[in-house]
Amino acid sequence: MQYSKSTDYALHALLHLGHPERHANVGIKELSATLGVSESYLSKIMSKLRQDGIVRAVPGVNGGYELARPAGRITFLDVIQVMEGREQLFECSNSKSQQHQLLADDGADEPVRERRGNGECLVEKVMLGAQQHLHQYLQEHTIQSLLDEAFKRHFNLEGNKK
Amino acid sequence: MQYSKSTDYALHALLHLGHPERHANVGIKELSATLGVSESYLSKIMSKLRQDGIVRAVPGVNGGYELARPAGRITFLDVIQVMEGREQLFECSNSKSQQHQLLADDGADEPVRERRGNGECLVEKVMLGAQQHLHQYLQEHTIQSLLDEAFKRHFNLEGNKK
């Protein structure tokens, strides 16, 4: 259970695009060279980011990519969901509510069922909670906030050197 | 990016074993029938749980499985890590610290590097934070806490019916 390399590449590419002293359009060549990823593969990723409105792309001479909105409004969650899809973290495979009566007192009049009629599995419920926690955290971190952090460190290091 | 079915099966199997009115050893046949999963596949999963000390197994007539420790000390995280492995949620693939200078001011004297010499990638750092949040949540939920929740609901429903 790990985020894919595509997500890695996407995040780093966006950080490059979000750099304050970038010119408007960054070509796939520059991105490819910077990240050390092949142009062909990286362009697939950028294409996906474009389809989901994270970046804009312009073909032709001097074309390239740029962020479609301010870096502060591109969250980690946004990027991850584009690359990894929006399925939920966990799905109970016993959705047919078969003999899913984990807690059935055999022979009792009122078996306690772990899953109730409304298709609600308690395991799934816990995992949904986990997912919500995760997503909330990922939403609080944006391309911009990471850039800020990087610059903060830069200046701290500068200060220490003197 | 989703937890595997094995994790699903494992959690449900443990809930079955954790049921207060279970006899000591539950055979693979009973588990298989309850979960609706083939014996052969489920036994692989139980084997794994045994190797990691989550359950105990005894072969032979009247053999079967039982929890190796109280249900309150078997957390969701425990189970997930057995089934999914213990790799971290995200790993920066640019570990060779190549030209990973995402924030390099071209031509500036002091390029700000997103990754510093100590192999610390800021993207990875954010993701590690996410992982910690997730793990903390998953550690707070145990097989026992889910059983308790199920029984609580049971009695609430009972009350409503009268």
Place this chain on the structure above:
DNA sequence: CTATTGTGGACCTGTGATATCCATAATAAA
């Protein structure tokens, strides 16, 4: 000794991640 029950290895299949290559479309500059 025998029936029962878990263990572990070999094997199979489909799917998805990672990646490459190429033809095509769009665009700016000459």
Place this chain on the structure above:
DNA sequence: TTTATTATGGATATCACAGGTCCACAATAG
């Protein structure tokens, strides 16, 4: 308008892994 540049999308290849089956073997109770 032509040409060079740059992004797009389809086809394809490879590989690992999830999910699953089958079987021989070991351990155990009666």
